[in-house]
Amino acid sequence: ALVPLLFEKSTPGKRAVTFPAPDVPTVELSEAIPADLIRQTPAALPELSEVEVVRHFTQLSRLNHGVDVDFYPLGSCTMKYNPKVNEEAARIPGFALTHPLQPEETVQGNLQLLHTLEGWLCEVTGMDRMTFQPAAGAHGELTGILLIRAYHESRGDTERNEVIVPDSAHGTNPATAAMAGYRVVPVKSRPDGSIDVDALRQIVGPKTAALMMTNPSTLGLFDPHVREITEIVHQAGGLCYYDGANLNAIMGYARPGDMGFDVVHLNLHKTFSTPHGGGGPGSGPVGVKSHLVPFLPVPVVEKQGDRYALDWDRPQSIGKIHGFWGNFGVIVRAYAYVLAHGPALKEVSEHAVLNANYVLARLKPYYEPYVDRYCMHECVLSARTLKQETGVRTLDVAKRLLDEGVHPPTIYFPLIVEEALMIEPTETEDKATLDRFIEAMIRIHDEARSNPEYVKSAPHKTPVGRLDEALAARRPNLRYRANPS
Amino acid sequence: ALVPLLFEKSTPGKRAVTFPAPDVPTVELSEAIPADLIRQTPAALPELSEVEVVRHFTQLSRLNHGVDVDFYPLGSCTMKYNPKVNEEAARIPGFALTHPLQPEETVQGNLQLLHTLEGWLCEVTGMDRMTFQPAAGAHGELTGILLIRAYHESRGDTERNEVIVPDSAHGTNPATAAMAGYRVVPVKSRPDGSIDVDALRQIVGPKTAALMMTNPSTLGLFDPHVREITEIVHQAGGLCYYDGANLNAIMGYARPGDMGFDVVHLNLHKTFSTPHGGGGPGSGPVGVKSHLVPFLPVPVVEKQGDRYALDWDRPQSIGKIHGFWGNFGVIVRAYAYVLAHGPALKEVSEHAVLNANYVLARLKPYYEPYVDRYCMHECVLSARTLKQETGVRTLDVAKRLLDEGVHPPTIYFPLIVEEALMIEPTETEDKATLDRFIEAMIRIHDEARSNPEYVKSAPHKTPVGRLDEALAARRPNLRYRANPS
Amino acid sequence: MRYVPITQADKAAMLREIGVSSTEELFAANIPAEVRLNRPLNLPPALTEMELLAHLRELAAQNAHTGEYACFLGGGAYDHYVPAAVDAVIRRGEFLTAYTPYQPEISQGVLQAIYEYQSLMCELTGMDLSNASMYDGASALAEAAGMVVNQTGRSKLLVARSVSPLYRRVVQTYMHGIGVELIEVPLDGVTLDLNRLEALMTEEVGGLLLQTPNYLGYLEKVREIEALVHAKNGLFVVAVDPISLGLLEAPGSYGADIVVAEGQGLGVPLSYGGPYLGVLATRDRFARRMPGRIAGATVDNRGQRGFVLTMQAREQHIRREKATSNICTNQALIALAATVYLALVGKEGLREVANLSLQKAHYAAQQIARLPGWRLAGDAPFFKEFTVLAPAAAAEVSRRLVDRKILGGLDVGADYPELLGGAAGSAGGPAAALSFAVTEKRTRAEIDRLVAALGEVK
């Protein structure tokens, strides 16, 4: 092992953090707790000193890539730079040390922040109100679809049991619809990546609860028929859900609310630059048009005169979706991010789109684009021809990129693109970095011809080589056991 | 280059941090500043975005070893673990955001901390008062020797112009004596590492201002004749200076004050675990016996009732040695460290000595000790025989250790030991870590026989190979120049 | 532009390479005019970093916080001590700014940490496997409810009324869409009514969602409850306070099928309710029903141990509408914090934290119960949180405490009017039911200050 497990380093009797002796008169545990509830065998937590713990995680971190280390063009994930001031902001004691159940009068700063950011994000999206409870994009999707369900139910419109999802959609869309109790009806994309409007017309009807749409789509392309699409759905009595995964492409240029969407979720950890944390936390606020406001999760932050209050008295609310009010610490960072830009958020999108098109322009002689037109904030290429000609697959290209110290693009997604490479540079990369990536991609393209086996056996310079994922799935080893059975 | 220089990454027009426009009526620069003092050519600082700066230093850091990364047995430097709580402590706004010239009544917390820690360190060392102004050990040495000079001068004893320094001493000792205007008189060590008392008797006399002594010495050995030695010096009218570099060996076991020393400096960054920061900052407080108190640098923190005050009115003071009051942020960390241990500081030394003796016991079959007896907190071995037999030198052993992810011991010091390896494990390492180091040392010993060339060309696994230090000295390249001439 | 490193010169060169004269052409080629926003965003002007921090500090200064107020609030979020090393680790850029470890060869740090997290959660709960984290305790309970429904095929679920009302509302929200009926099992005093449970727990019911210590702070009779649930082949879902597991029996030892927890107590700042950590652990036999990411150990082509995301066939990006959940982004960094926390406190430290919390809570309860007009809401055993019946309205008590720089007295009577008796607010009866939580951070002096302040309320 590169770094032994915490458990493997454990030695009985070691301690890192200790606690003082009780300063109050004590009771016997057996007096306080019934015997059958007292733990008989302590949890086998590792026993380590502080230096070992710190070294362990320092060493582990050094095995990991991150945006702070180098370029991370993971398509659809918007791995932009996370400003350090936002980390400081979230750690201000007045934010970080507030309890979620404090009396309202003692958290006016928090409530003002939430209310203010809600207004700003409504402006960016063209929506009327917003909830911050969802902890991630998919959580926002669930919230949004449940809002749509509540809307239909409130109108007695209970036969609508279908949600339409394009075949290019993220897996979270169909999974969300299913979690919300809906049947998923796919709609095909046309060769240019847009939704097949004619096919959509065939599908919509009295069973249509909603259409879920990502725009720009996962192909990085803006659907030119978006208004027509939302009108078709609305005319059929359905509502339109906007998956904000790709909002980084359009801030200040276009707003989901103006495209006809009734519900929007945002990913603060993508568009608003809060760090991804190795998988989370994120934040997936959901914005709605006025007709859906009554259904928003409770509580809603309202401004009453110059005070802020939590409004729990909302009889049509879908209820709660998070134990408290959402990932507040993440929201603080997003607030700071918006305020660091103001109206110049538009330039964020401008440069995100510029960067993606530059990568596309330079790489398309080597990896063919799925659709050959200007893209938005990301581009989707294919290694189909390369694979046919050399046997080197997208996976191999990705693994070889690791040797260059660059995180590979998203691969094999969207599913409709063979040997897909989904590249999202974001606006926080400069030309020199893009050039370095582009040149590595071209070098690998050449190497696939000159030395395909070397590419196929990549990576060569990483701390571990290619990992046996099949073995992991076949013989699951999902936790440490002191004495494996 | 592994990581290009900041300057090489610079692009005109890039910005990381910006500042607001003035919110006051402005003056023309030319009205405020004479034309000949206005900068004509702006400093050619690099122009970078925040992501580039953060990546640059993140990448650089990943090329570096540290105590947080792995074992660091650098003899004489006491590279012990630096508790994370101390970093938090030093950043408490009430400490970190105080200005050194604030009115006393607004910094009572700082003054109490300084006064309290002074008392604790006096207890540990057996001294009467202490100054925190010196910013490092060598700075403390200079302060201490100037205190001794002031003492002699105050008595009209002006013929004393010699400072006696053992041949095993750190280079800072003779350098300090010279900086304080003294002639350095070396005294030899006996084969057992102790000061040659007879030789000392020959040297001392009316010209003797002071003896500087490190005890345990740089050989890691406690001088059994220390009381006799200090008495000899005192009888000759000299004073005795204790270099606290090795205090980590004796806390709670013995005190320089009880050994007869008049002046002591401590290295808070060694014994009291403040981080070494890649070379500093440290803190080198100097403690004195009562007869030297009048000479301490101004100001001294005094307790007056329940208030603390800075006493500047000390006519015999040597003056100031630091622009303000010393490296306060470092002192806060040391305060926290002492309070985390209390009387158990003794156990720190106990385990430091245990660890060093364990390493000595296991390595002495392979690398011969300079003196074969129990050591204190560090042991000094020699690769003399290895070199004779295989041609592999201490330097090669050190470089090969790098491949094991371990920082090598101090090498070629003390100067009196041929092919020296000076190993200070410190008390914050466990047996498993020591064993890993010991086994690497043994493996290299074996490899020196089986494959000496491989050892001599080490390191092999580090980001850079052996660097050409001769070239660096011959053709100094000490700064970046945009257009090297 | 604040975080955009693209200079005008580079921009021009890139536009040339693309073959357009301005970025506007790129947008015009994509976005139809009918949906273009033709005005600047109406947002406040940008602040520089210096101004931004000053503004945020001003905003934060309008809050009371537990650095300056003694906190006795609980209700699912607790003011436990967070060792300094936790933040030192999670601030490392390689952890903070990575994403889900899709490329294991450069993600061993995150992957091994997840594997260790999973292992720790299994040790704590006595379960066989854990996922890599859920959003929070409430959503973890809701996902567990979904697992029960899918596993048993039964569309009714019991939920103990003693489960946090906030959690119950989240579960209700999740279950509504898939048409699952949630049936509340009432209280008998301050814990679950076992008779009513027995009556309600039928073969049509998928199982029971229980919380122990419950929302009021009291321990449920888990062994009796387990027998009743399993007698009808239902699944037994238990929500726990992970800190309590330093002293209290692991749910695995009393037959829980799924264990969920709010992991905030494990080294995570209160942060006004999030980001927190949803723990979800279960038995091997329910592995395929498990939502969320799971890391597993494997080997690389050089024979080294390594870690990968595994069992992905459950997940939305593979299985889409047939996935066990839609979860994608989770709370990985918070799971890392909990991992660091547990590594730091270790086996013995967790027991100490639990015991100190218990001892201080019991001292506080005893002292408050002695005050005239105040009494405990029940005599069931409790851990670090308890409920008292107060002689004054909740808002009044809270306000008086705030005046004394104390946060505490959670108004549980509003959610559980039955605690106030049939004639709530009637003459002589209690005016409020309030819960107090006491962690290892609270000193005796602070508790005495709380008691003195409460003593002034009559």
Next chain:
Amino acid sequence: MRYVPITQADKAAMLREIGVSSTEELFAANIPAEVRLNRPLNLPPALTEMELLAHLRELAAQNAHTGEYACFLGGGAYDHYVPAAVDAVIRRGEFLTAYTPYQPEISQGVLQAIYEYQSLMCELTGMDLSNASMYDGASALAEAAGMVVNQTGRSKLLVARSVSPLYRRVVQTYMHGIGVELIEVPLDGVTLDLNRLEALMTEEVGGLLLQTPNYLGYLEKVREIEALVHAKNGLFVVAVDPISLGLLEAPGSYGADIVVAEGQGLGVPLSYGGPYLGVLATRDRFARRMPGRIAGATVDNRGQRGFVLTMQAREQHIRREKATSNICTNQALIALAATVYLALVGKEGLREVANLSLQKAHYAAQQIARLPGWRLAGDAPFFKEFTVLAPAAAAEVSRRLVDRKILGGLDVGADYPELLGGAAGSAGGPAAALSFAVTEKRTRAEIDRLVAALGEVK
């Protein structure tokens, strides 16, 4: 034991290997009984981490700090804005917990950062080379004085009386031992008296130590001064405020031989006076006189560029009593902070910081000068700090400002009674001379608040 990871079992095994039965034997074998301490250390009982932080926060709460008070104090330490990324970088364990890079192959991070620091200091000051840092501005000036003495062989030095009195005392302390005579050149108003300089600057004098902006905030006439010093083949040492170099001419351009600076303004917290950063840069021809570490570029045996410590023949560990200085530990981490700071603000940002400070200081000076009873101490040009003559005692002004959450009004009159005129404290004359510093952080509202508060003092 708090940070000792040695278990009883390991200890026993280690003792066995050593061949003793207790650690006491090891100590007994080394330390003679006559110097053994035979009682426990009289120190307060150990605090756990949780208690320790609580105690330290209590202690710190007894201080006023610039997070809550508007700071107009200067005198060598300034409340400039520290960008958040600075601390994010210097907290990285690889920087924080490394030592002097004796083993370059695993120290390229620190070494390259030092090389970059040296380069930046050269750019700022217009010098040829810089060392890796000194303790602070004062000790850097003292070391520069030593360089002058060694280089010129002359044992007298001039020091401008307008140099910080704190710095002068440090130089005096350093020079005393080696018998160098320091001669103070008096003020003419608020800057150096050039006539007196001309008279004092003889061939016996090694050179002049000057500070500009000087301690009172005013710019010295550096070009005239340079001519006078060099006319006698003396060396010209200039101490500067590095922030001022965003607007003011680099000392290299007006003939300085050695430039020193207090680098605290470059991204370093005030921290009650330290750790700060001593900058020392000079001309190539004085390279062998330079104290301290120096990093240089070279190549490795694989042909890669790399960095090493170099020119070590000047240093104490090689040259012992013949070394240029005894310095060993320096302020490397603070030099790193300054490097990060300068990389963040860049060419344009440094100019902005300097200009904002200048503009705000001039506004403040103008407003204060309008107050009845208050006037500027001189009309020389100043940068971000200036001195005013006040109608009330320094302590009284300071106390009134503290009451209004303002820190300011440094009592420079105590060190420069000549500013108060022949009859200090005489009827109608000023009661005090106070300096105020204004950085880019101060808002107009804060300045107006200061002025209003001063206006109440009569």
